[in-house]
Amino acid sequence: MLPFFQTNIEYLKGIGPKRGEMLKKELHIFTFADLIQHYPFRYQDRSQYNKIRDIVSEENYYQISGTILRLDTVNTGGKPRLVATFTDGKDYLELIWFAGIKWIFPKLQSAEKFIVYGKPSLFKGDFSMIHPEILPLLSDTKIPTGWEPVYHSTEKLKEKYLDSKTLSRYIKLLLEQAEKELQETLPEYLIKSYRLYDKKTAIKKIHFPINKTEIDESRRRLKFEELLYVQLKVLGENLKNKREYSGQVFKNLKPRFMEFYDKHRPFELTNAQKKVIHEIREDLSSGKQMNRLLQGDVGSGKTMVAFLIMLMAVDNNAQACLMAPTETLAFQHFYTLRYYSEKIGVRIHLLTGSTPKKTKQKIVDLLSVGEIDILIGTHALIEDKVSFKNLGLCIIDEQHRFGVAQRSLLWKKNNPPPHVLVMTATPIPRTLAMTLYGDLDCSVINEMPKGRKPIITSHRHETSRNAIYNFIHEELRNGHQCYIVYPLIEESETLDYKHLTEGVEMVKVYFKNIPISVVHGRLKSQEKDFQMSLFVKGESKIMVATNVIEVGVDVPNATIMLIESAERFGLTQLHQLRGRVGRGSSKSYCIMLSGNKLSKEGRERMEILTSTTDGFKIADEDLRMRGPGDVTGTMQSGTMGDLLISDLAQDAIILQEARKVAQQILQNDPKLELPEHACIRQQIIAQKKMNTMNWSRIS
Numbered sequence: 083m084l085p086f087f088q089t090n091i092e093y094l095k096g097i098g099p100k101r102g103e104m105l106k107k108e109l110h111i112f113t114f115a116d117l118i119q120h121y122p123f124r125y126q127d128r129s130q131y132n133k134i135r136d137i138v139s140e141e142n143y144y145q146i147s148g149t150i151l152r153l154d155t156v157n158t159g160g161k162p163r164l165v166a167t168f169t170d171g172k173d174y175l176e177l178i179w180f181a182g183i184k185w186i187f188p189k190l191q192s193a194e195k196f197i198v199y200g201k202p203s204l205f206k207g208d209f210s211m212i213h214p215e216i217l218p219l220l221s222d223t224k225i226p227t228g229w230e231p232v233y234h235s236t237e238k239l240k241e242k243y244l245d246s247k248t249l250s251r252y253i254k255l256l257l258e259q260a261e262k263e264l265q266e267t268l269p270e271y272l273i274k275s276y277r278l279y280d281k282k283t284a285i286k287k288i289h290f291p292i293n294k295t296e297i298d299e300s301r302r303r304l305k306f307e308e309l310l311y312v313q314l315k316v317l318g319e320n321l322k323n324k325r326e327y328s329g330q331v332f333k334n335l336k337p338r339f340m341e342f343y344d345k346h347r348p349f350e351l352t353n354a355q356k357k358v359i360h361e362i363r364e365d366l367s368s369g370k371q372m373n374r375l376l377q378g379d380v381g382s383g384k385t386m387v388a389f390l391i392m393l394m395a396v397d398n399n400a401q402a403c404l405m406a407p408t409e410t411l412a413f414q415h416f417y418t419l420r421y422y423s424e425k426i427g428v429r430i431h432l433l434t435g436s437t438p439k440k441t442k443q444k445i446v447d448l449l450s451v452g453e454i455d456i457l458i459g460t461h462a463l464i465e466d467k468v469s470f471k472n473l474g475l476c477i478i479d480e481q482h483r484f485g486v487a488q489r490s491l492l493w494k495k496n497n498p499p500p501h502v503l504v505m506t507a508t509p510i511p512r513t514l515a516m517t518l519y520g521d522l523d524c525s526v527i528n529e530m531p532k533g534r535k536p537i538i539t540s541h542r543h544e545t546s547r548n549a550i551y552n553f554i555h556e557e558l559r560n561g562h563q564c565y566i567v568y569p570l571i572e573e574s575e576t577l578d579y580k581h582l583t584e585g586v587e588m589v590k591v592y593f594k595n596i597p598i599s600v601v602h603g604r605l606k607s608q609e610k611d612f613q614m615s616l617f618v619k620g621e622s623k624i625m626v627a628t629n630v631i632e633v634g635v636d637v638p639n640a641t642i643m644l645i646e647s648a649e650r651f652g653l654t655q656l657h658q659l660r661g662r663v664g665r666g667s668s669k670s671y672c673i674m675l676s677g678n679k680l681s682k683e684g685r686e687r688m689e690i691l692t693s694t695t696d697g698f699k700i701a702d703e704d705l706r707m708r709g710p711g712d713v714t715g716t717m718q719s720g721t722m723g724d725l726l727i728s729d730l731a732q733d734a735i736i737l738q739e740a741r742k743v744a745q746q747i748l749q750n751d752p753k754l755e756l757p758e759h760a761c762i763r764q765q766i767i768a769q770k771k772m773n774t775m776n777w778s779r780i781s
């Protein structure tokens with residue numbers, strides 16, 4: 083027999099196959115467990131009443147009692163609507179219905195007094211309420227009191243009356259049946275020392291609290307539990323690697339490293355770069371396999387760090403590879419690092435998906451006999467065919483496109499496994515980094531190279547296009563280069579392509595006789611590389627591109643980044659694009675061009691970008707605006723299951739607490755064998771089972 087909580091949702095009384103199907107499709111509620119974990123996203127305090135005068139914001143809900151003065155059906159073009167003029171005795175509020183008029187009309191005539199509940203809308207300076215909840219006060223009306231849970235539902239479900247209220251009824255029913263089945267998932271000593279609700283209380287109270295404290299406390303308990311299990315998982319992985327893999331020891335810094343450092347280093351390293359190199363050197367000589375994340379904002383100089391570390395491997399008779407997410411970026415790294423390598427006799431090659439077969443074969447041959455020291459490339463590097471003589475170090479640039487699974491493929495490339503360094507410019511909010519990359523040790527470059535001038539960021543509309551083009555002309559005359567970037571969003575790729583080509587035509591007309599590079603996703607990668615290289619060498623002056631240049635390219639002479647339709651880019655994307663300029667010592671500019679009509683979020687993004695260049699601040703804002711689901715989704719999925727209740731933007735303190743506890747648990751009892759940890763062990767096994775189930779649901 084299946085465990086109780088894995089029972090198909092159809093079998094809950096009142097649901098059945100049809101409604102069950104809808105719940106599965108719309109809310110991903112497949113089992114009893116899913117329903118019981120469909121937590122309220124908000125609660126209505128129905129014991130409080132407002133006056134109409136209290137209404138100040140479209141964001142809040144208000145509950146008002148009063149009478150209806152007039153009822154009108156208004157028919158001014160468009161759809162007819164029902165307008166009720168409602169008063170609390172002092173002020174007036176229009177209640178408006180666009181649908182269900184037939185049904186609501188008699189309801190509004192059925193009583194003297196009403197309780198109105200809803201969110202106001204602001205129209206031409208006046209608040210009104212559209213489709214509020216309305217309760218006629220009759221002698222037998224049950225007046226709502228206390229805190230009412232509000233559950234996510236969808237339009238489709240609501241049409242079938244599967245709204246928040248119905249869900250709440252089902253959950254109540256399920257809770258009655260589940261009483262005996264709910265198992266404790268945290269050890270007693272943690273519940274005691276952190277004064278947490280036990281599991282049963284938490285689950286009951288999260289759905290049906292009677293006061294604010296119960297809401298807060300049940301949330302705290304469930305968040306703590308959720309984050310603790312995420313941390314146990316990622317930290318467990320980390321410990322496992324450390325236990326299982328010993329690492330190659332790289333102690334020599336001669337001859338390559340020292341020769342380059344003393345004679346050819348193009349600039350003084352920043353203190354942050356030195357610190358990070360030091361940390362990594364400790365790892366490389368420790369005898370343990372390194373798994374480290376290197377975070378550094380765009381332009382902080384990660385490439386030089388990568389190169390110096392690869393030299394450490396080379397000086398110890400090992401090979402190193404550097405893997406980039408795109409061909410363009412791989413090419414760029416190759417182009418830069420070949421220049422350095424040649425000076426000190428280091429043999430470096432490039433391998434990507436578009437490397438011709440013959441060349442590829444040659445590279446594979448050379449690699450396997452150790453005639454190549456450093457290999458730069460895309461994920462073509464981790465193909466089975468590619469084998470190294472002795473791969474000692476692998477660096478992954480721009481981490482967010484490589485998942486844990488790919489990383490572990492690398493570990494298998496050599497015996498003992500190579501050291502792995504993951505570099506990212508995506509400023510990952512600290513809380514998120516801890517959760518996503520808890521299995522990696524972390525280094526941060528928190529300092530920009532000296533002499534950088536701040537990038538001047540502005541937001542402009544179409545009307546300024548001429549002025550902007552004139553300004554670009556001026557910069558070009560001063561010998562600088564310029565990027566013009568168009569959005570490329572997959573759903574409307576054809577349309578985006580059209581915008582780009584039209585844009586190119588416009589630029590060509592305006593900047594007659596000026597060499598222009600054009601790079602977009604439809605180009606063959608050889609052509610892309612060619613266009614890129616023209617720009618990198620300064621032979622073309624303007625680079626018109628879709629956001630393929632989002633990551634990595636490095637042309638210090640470029641001083642203007644013009645972003646077209648900027649409102650269509652996300653915050654971190656904009657920040658990354660901006661980071662393409664301001665790399666040299668000249669003053670640089672990022673100009674975000676947008677349509678006149680911006681959504682609230684669009685405008686907010688422009689404001690954030692113009693007000694700060696701090697990548698971490700921007701990442702936190704991004705997390706706040708989009709929610710962690712979105713952010714993690716685009717960065718990497720699979721490390722943690724979806725968080726059901728925790729909000730990484732807000733729960734940093736609980737997360738830190740949970741991490742500390744997870745560390746202690748794993749330290750004292752790495753295999754979770756102690757009797758007090760039996761419940762944890764069982765829960766982890768149950769979660770693993772659930773995950774396999776989830777996978778089968780997706781496909």
Ligand code: ADP
Binds near residue numbers: 665
């Ligand atoms: P990112 O961290 O975004 O990959 P890069 O490694 O591409 O940054 O470096 C950005 C620019 O800064 C490059 O032109 C690089 O040569 C330069 N740079 C890196 N470190 C220093 C330094 N310590 N002093 C001066 N310029 C530096």
Ligand code: MG
Binds near residue numbers: 384385479507634
């Ligand atoms: Mg880079």
